[in-house]
Amino acid sequence: MLTRRYPISIDEAQAKLNALSVTTDTETISVDEANHRVLAQAVVAPYAYPHFRRSGYDGYAIRAEDDQNYPKVFKVVGNIPAGATFDGPLGENETARIMTGAFVPENAGKVIMLEQTREIEDDPDHVKMLVTEKHSNITEVGTEFAEGAQLIAKDTELNPGGLAILAAFGIQNVTVYKRPSVAIITTGTELMQPDEPLQAGKIYNSNGPMIKQLVTEAGGEVTSYEQLIDDTDLLKAALKKAIAENDMVITDGAVSVGDFDFVADAARNADNLLFNKLKMRPGSVTTAFVQDNTIVMALSGNPGACFTGFYLYVEPLLRRFTNQASRVRKTTATLAAAYHKTNGYDRVLRSTVEFAATGLKVYPNGSDQSGALGNLQTTTCLVKIPHSTEPIALNAEVTTWLLPFK
Ligand SMILES: Nc1nc2c(c(=O)[nH]1)N[C@H]1C(S)=C(S)[C@@H](COP(=O)(O)OP(=O)(O)OC[C@H]3O[C@@H](n4cnc5c(N)ncnc54)[C@H](O)[C@@H]3O)O[C@H]1N2
Numbered sequence: 001m002l003t004r005r006y007p008i009s010i011d012e013a014q015a016k017l018n019a020l021s022v023t024t025d026t027e028t029i030s031v032d033e034a035n036h037r038v039l040a041q042a043v044v045a046p047y048a049y050p051h052f053r054r055s056g057y058d059g060y061a062i063r064a065e066d067d068q069n070y071p072k073v074f075k076v077v078g079n080i081p082a083g084a085t086f087d088g089p090l091g092e093n094e095t096a097r098i099m100t101g102a103f104v105p106e107n108a109g110k111v112i113m114l115e116q117t118r119e120i121e122d123d124p125d126h127v128k129m130l131v132t133e134k135h136s137n138i139t140e141v142g143t144e145f146a147e148g149a150q151l152i153a154k155d156t157e158l159n160p161g162g163l164a165i166l167a168a169f170g171i172q173n174v175t176v177y178k179r180p181s182v183a184i185i186t187t188g189t190e191l192m193q194p195d196e197p198l199q200a201g202k203i204y205n206s207n208g209p210m211i212k213q214l215v216t217e218a219g220g221e222v223t224s225y226e227q228l229i230d231d232t233d234l235l236k237a238a239l240k241k242a243i244a245e246n247d248m249v250i251t252d253g254a255v256s257v258g259d260f261d262f263v264a265d266a267a268r269n270a271d272n273l274l275f276n277k278l279k280m281r282p283g284s285v286t287t288a289f290v291q292d293n294t295i296v297m298a299l300s301g302n303p304g305a306c307f308t309g310f311y312l313y314v315e316p317l318l319r320r321f322t323n324q325a326s327r328v329r330k331t332t333a334t335l336a337a338a339y340h341k342t343n344g345y346d347r348v349l350r351s352t353v354e355f356a357a358t359g360l361k362v363y364p365n366g367s368d369q370s371g372a373l374g375n376l377q378t379t380t381c382l383v384k385i386p387h388s389t390e391p392i393a394l395n396a397e398v399t400t401w402l403l404p405f406k
């Protein structure tokens with residue numbers, strides 16, 4: 001059924017999505033699997049770190065009171081490799097040979113580096129120290145973290161460095177936000193499977209693989225991925241199932257006014273229709289609605305529109321499920337290359353950004369057509385050309401969205 005749609009602006013559409021309440025759930029997972037997951041609770045140090053006084057160098061540990069009158073001969077009373085401990089105190093002018101990272105005897109005040117010492121021929125029980133050291137060369141207990149100090153803050157996305165901090169304390173599990181579950185439904189009888197030979201009138205599905213990775217990059221979990229032919233009953237059933245089982249459903253294609261545009265119907269009858277037309281190109285047909293507490297984001301089948309729609313509307317929403325701000329950074333930049341077209345709607349150009357000394361410069365990157373995909377790899381930002389009857393001026397200040405992972 002063809003019914004009139006009422007377009008809203010990019011800002012209005014983003015505001016509507018932003019106003020949706022999103023539930024954040026948590027789960028406890030193994031640190032091994034926590035890279036790029038977001039902490040739902042701060043992690044604190046279970047004990048001081050380091051938890052023993054540690055030597056920074058290979059050398060000899062001595063008492064502070066013996067640290068004078070060089071050159072000087074010390075009696076070697078022990079050997080402390082990394083991982084070992086040392087029983088008993090050092091006596092006057094006694095020393096223990098020590099390795100980097102090893103336990104420093106309790107009453108030692110300094111480690112003399114090996115380079116400042118000399119063995120004594122035929123006398124392995126003694127060593128000659130040539131000069132003292134400026135620093136103690138000992139890392140004290142708790143230098144990095146006191147017991148109970150915060151190791152990593154809540155709402156931090158863990159990375160390999162952070163995992164190292166957790167591992168340093170033997171922490172094996174962390175409480176993180178659950179990733180939002182996302183079903184992806186791509187549509188179109190023209191879509192072939194990747195292993196099928198090329199056929200006239202048909203294309204390979206390029207949006208599906210892209211959306212899958214974009215969802216993952218934005219912290220979502222793709223729970224199902226379907227490529228369906230244009231069969232209204234099939235599509236309706238798939239959408240219903242996906243809605244019942246996921247936090248979000250992303251559909252692609254079948255959203256305009258064609259014969260199989262089942263999404264338009266679902267949107268019209270939804271619990272909460274947010275928008276089904278945008279004052280923007282590409283992606284004017286982008287649609288969003290809530291059904292049974294699941295958000296359905298219907299992206300255009302046109303590759304350029306699909307890419308643009310994901311970053312402007314889906315990424316910020318996905319991030320909210322893990323209490324994160326969008327990584328698509330909105331800013332202003334200088335339009336550094338001419339763009340002559342005028343537009344009835346705001347146009348979002350796939351562009352590239354240059355971080356110049358004078359500020360950000362942006363350059364339209366190849367085709368502005370909704371159906372073009374040749375610029376998806378190299379695009380690093382999206383640039384808004386406001387609707388106007390006059391072409392935009394060169395060097396105009398333009399709203400720019402910097403894309404993450406670019
Ligand atoms: N009579 C009208 N026709 C169209 C209108 C309109 O208002 N009236 N809007 C146009 C605009 S603007 C857009 S954008 C597209 C939107 O179409 P859909 O989002 O419904 O997508 P489809 O019609 O299914 O496909 C459009 C285009 O994209 C290709 N496609 C679809 N899926 C994929 C995929 N997974 N990978 C790669 N390419 C895909 C498909 O083959 C079509 O070429 O509608 C205009 N038409």
Ligand code: MOO
Binds near residue numbers: 281282305
């Ligand atoms: O909605 Mo279409 O992508 O504007 O060209």
